[in-house]
Amino acid sequence: MKTQPLLFEKALKSKGLNYTTQYEVIDEVSSVPVKAHLDFVVENNKELVVLETKTTNRTLETPYSSCVLQIQFQMGLLKKTTNKNVRGYIIALDLNSGSLMEFPIDFDENLFNIA
Numbered sequence: 001m002k003t004q005p006l007l008f009e010k011a012l013k014s015k016g017l018n019y020t021t022q023y024e025v026i027d028e029v030s031s032v033p034v035k036a037h038l039d040f041v042v043e044n045n046k047e048l049v050v051l052e053t054k055t056t057n058r059t060l061e062t063p064y065s066s067c068v069l070q071i072q073f074q075m076g077l078l079k080k081t082t083n084k085n086v087r088g089y090i091i092a093l094d095l096n097s098g099s100l101m102e103f104p105i106d107f108d109e110n111l112f113n114i115a
Helices: 003-014 065-082 109-114
Strands: 019-029 032-043 047-056 085-094 100-106
Touching: 003 032, 003 047, 019 065, 032 065, 047 065, 065 085, 065 100, 065 109
Parallel strands: 047 085
Antiparallel strands: 019 032, 032 047, 085 100
8 A cells, every 4th residue: 555545544534534445436337337446435424525635746726637537537436326415625745845735526417427
């Protein structure tokens, strides 16, 4: 296991959150079987929250579009297979400065279809 997921997992444990790591989702999209491994899924009584963790070498103002499409695809698969409300966060750690960036992501059906 890489150091990055361990750091995020320690933070989730310290908050007492109910989460699953490397959450696997399997479904079909346009008759094609797909499988995704979500870094973390936090569950509460209202929804599932996908946490996509990244490391970078600089501070970001916005997440990369590829990361946004990745988490949209993950949230869409999760929504389809669980029928629950979903939302997500891209959490990026700048390895040079140690700063943590958090980008909330709401599910968007159009972006899911693009992804």
